[in-house]
Amino acid sequence: MPPLLLIDHHNGVPAYRQIMDQVRLQIATGMLPPGTEMLSTRALSAELALNPMTISKAYGLLEHDGVLERRRGQTLVVRETHGEEAHVGRIEPLRNQLIAAASLARQLSVSRPEALRLFKEILNDETK
Amino acid sequence: MNAVTDISAAPTVAPFAARGITKRYGNQVALQDVTLEIPAGRIVGLIGRNGAGKTTLLNIVSGIVLPSSGTARTFGVPTDRLDTPQLSRLGVVQQEGGTISWMTVRQHLDFNASFYPTWDRKLEQRLLGELELDQKRKIIQLSTGDRQKVGLLLGVCHRPALLVLDEPMSALDPIVRARALDLLLERLRDDGCTVLVSSHILNDVEKIVDWVICLDKGEVVADSAFDELQESYAEWILSSPAGTLPTAYPEPFVLSQQGDSRQARLRVCTNEYNAAEKFASAFGAQVQKRPLNLEEMFPLLTNCRRDAR
Numbered sequence A: 001m002p003p004l005l006l007i008d009h010h011n012g013v014p015a016y017r018q019i020m021d022q023v024r025l026q027i028a029t030g031m032l033p034p035g036t037e038m039l040s041t042r043a044l045s046a047e048l049a050l051n052p053m054t055i056s057k058a059y060g061l062l063e064h065d066g067v068l069e070r071r072r073g074q075t076l077v078v079r080e081t082h083g084e085e086a087h088v089g090r091i092e093p094l095r096n097q098l099i100a101a102a103s104l105a106r107q108l109s110v111s112r113p114e115a116l117r118l119f120k121e122i123l124n125d126e127t128k
Numbered sequence B: 001m002n003a004v005t006d007i008s009a010a011p012t013v014a015p016f017a018a019r020g021i022t023k024r025y026g027n028q029v030a031l032q033d034v035t036l037e038i039p040a041g042r043i044v045g046l047i048g049r050n051g052a053g054k055t056t057l058l059n060i061v062s063g064i065v066l067p068s069s070g071t072a073r074t075f076g077v078p079t080d081r082l083d084t085p086q087l088s089r090l091g092v093v094q095q096e097g098g099t100i101s102w103m104t105v106r107q108h109l110d111f112n113a114s115f116y117p118t119w120d121r122k123l124e125q126r127l128l129g130e131l132e133l134d135q136k137r138k139i140i141q142l143s144t145g146d147r148q149k150v151g152l153l154l155g156v157c158h159r160p161a162l163l164v165l166d167e168p169m170s171a172l173d174p175i176v177r178a179r180a181l182d183l184l185l186e187r188l189r190d191d192g193c194t195v196l197v198s199s200h201i202l203n204d205v206e207k208i209v210d211w212v213i214c215l216d217k218g219e220v221v222a223d224s225a226f227d228e229l230q231e232s233y234a235e236w237i238l239s240s241p242a243g244t245l246p247t248a249y250p251e252p253f254v255l256s257q258q259g260d261s262r263q264a265r266l267r268v269c270t271n272e273y274n275a276a277e278k279f280a281s282a283f284g285a286q287v288q289k290r291p292l293n294l295e296e297m298f299p300l301l302t303n304c305r306r307d308a309r
Helices: A015-028 A041-048 A052-064 A083-107 A112-127 B054-061 B105-113 B121-130 B144-156 B174-191 B202-208 B226-232 B275-282 B294-307
Strands: A068-071 A075-078 B016-025 B028-038 B043-048 B069-074 B090-093 B162-166 B194-198 B211-216 B219-225 B233-239 B254-259 B263-269 B286-291
Touching (some): A015 A052, A041 A052, A083 A112, B028 B054, B028 B069, B028 B211, B028 B219, B043 B054, B043 B202, B054 B162, B105 B121, B105 B144, B121 B174, B174 B202, B202 B294, B211 B294, B233 B275, B254 B294
Parallel strands (some): B043 B194, B090 B162
Antiparallel strands (some): A068 A075, B016 B028, B233 B286
């Protein structure tokens, strides 16, 4: 089952960026475990109705960043990561969301203790 | 960032290249000193307002009209010397006309097929179905939309290496338009066909293009990878409850502005990292930023010469 990627063509975010973000997120959540074979550029381009150039740019950058690696010739797979690197990869999507939340907190003049209390409260709510 | 391996190894000759071309009709200037290159294996969107020179440029690419001055080369050959080896690899879909109206769709397909040894009957059959065309009908009886479908079939069934389309989908319904877009992507995937398409339907264009050329009053005002445009153009909403925002923003990267001392909406073009945050903090303001889509970018692209400082 190939990863389900959804591209919004009209939000102004380059499609290659959307692919990269979604692949990273799926790896972080375990949807794409290490060793998973990615669809070929051609197949993904057909599936998403996107220019093959866009797919190869996203794949190329993910490979460059060490998220994917090439195996047995051309197949791209999810690279296995360990320790600190794996941890950073996993929390990165959350970190990005929190950067936006922190900016909003400053804009609303919400104090630090209040913002932290709110985040803890939400975390606790979710686990109930 | 740009050290990405390209799947389509760049061929040595660009499918089309123009050096300083100008085209005049009487004393009307349609194109003014245009220099550009269409990169191979890309889908290039040609955009611009009415009368910007899009059709003239497309007609120069296909050799239908010649530039008044400058050099235009298609597949490396000056366009006044295009011959069978080039023309057989060129697919042209004109805005209107270009068809013989008394023929049936079937007759017209056979007529065109007779010129091309590479005509692909299987592709033709599939597209007749996908585009929902009745091959028994006469061209003259067809709706504008159905005529555009015929134009598409006539342009692609010989599997060209360069496909030039002038507003090919303006009269198609959304379902068929989506299939037509898929068709262009498929030509690129299957044959490595370079596609040059003009359109006012920017929502369609941005789904498939990876390169954008924008003309304004006969001049090139943008010629860039689409990703790069998307990463340069943005909207910044500045807010300052204390009312510390200035009345005007003279910075050249601010292309449009509205608002007051408490809140302002800017449309900007900049590649600088964290530019928004630095800019906002200089005014003691907070900033929210978002990228612009092609439709939002379009007025900024076509105005940029008048705003140029």
